[in-house]
Each structure stands twice: as structure tokens, then as C-alpha cells.
Amino acid sequence: MTEMRKVSPTADCRQVRAGEAYVGKQALNYQVGISAETVGAQGIHLQLVTIPPAARAKAHLHEAHETAIYALTGVSHVWHGQQLEHHAIVAPGDFFYIPAGVPHLPYNPSATDAVTALIARTDPNEQESVVLLPELEALARPQQ
Numbered sequence: 001m002t003e004m005r006k007v008s009p010t011a012d013c014r015q016v017r018a019g020e021a022y023v024g025k026q027a028l029n030y031q032v033g034i035s036a037e038t039v040g041a042q043g044i045h046l047q048l049v050t051i052p053p054a055a056r057a058k059a060h061l062h063e064a065h066e067t068a069i070y071a072l073t074g075v076s077h078v079w080h081g082q083q084l085e086h087h088a089i090v091a092p093g094d095f096f097y098i099p100a101g102v103p104h105l106p107y108n109p110s111a112t113d114a115v116t117a118l119i120a121r122t123d124p125n126e127q128e129s130v131v132l133l134p135e136l137e138a139l140a141r142p143q144q
Helices: 134-139
Strands: 027-033 045-051 060-062 067-073 076-080 086-090 095-098 104-107 115-121 130-132
Touching: 060 104
Parallel strands: none
Antiparallel strands: 027 045, 045 115, 060 130, 067 095, 067 115, 076 086, 076 104
């Protein structure tokens, strides 16, 4: 027995280029590729993030949305956990997963090299699920 696939009669494949760079609530530089705004996505968002040399994000989480990151260039560091008690180093070629609702704070310890990564999130609207956590800012200590 062959199963019939249901395809929306209005579904079209779309090719897009990364949009203009903007600074998000988290204080990082983003270029959106796939989103609700660019292609009408309903369950995914795909974008590039750049962390300039010696820059860091604001402590934040994404409510009810998972994040997958693939590091392209540069080496970033990430504090994560309810009190930013865990630390990870993400190098080019690494994948990094952030479960929904987990506080995190990525940063770039390099004084000379930018970090670029590809981010996929289950929120098609990039900034909708961002919750800033200023009370955690002091917990993130620099680590080389």
C-alpha cells in the first residue's frame, strides 16, 4: 500500500541570500537567511551570526525553542546552564546544541579574529523567543 503525501498547493521552494546584518537583542550581529519573514517558514529559522573580536552576547535564553549551531570560523566560548555554571569551547567544524529554555552567553575571546556560525532554531521568528537575563551577566567570567 502506497502512502499519499499531502503537499500544500501553495508550497514553493525558495532560494534567498542572507539579509542585511543587524544587531539582535542579544548584542550579536545576525544575517537572516530562512525565517517567517523571508520565506514564510513556520517552524525553523536559519541565520548567520558574527561575534566580533573581544565581543560577547548578553545572557539570554530562547523560550520553548531549541538551537543548533555549526561553527564556521573563529573559536567561540559559551557559558551555559541555569547559573551559567558550564563552559564550552566551540571551534570550526563543531556542532553545538542548546535546549529550549537554557540560559547561555556566547563570547569571542580573540582580540583579532571574528567568529562566524550558522544557527538553526525552532522559532521561525528570530527575536520572538529571546529573553534577556541581566541578573546572570556578572556570573559569566572571561576564560581564555
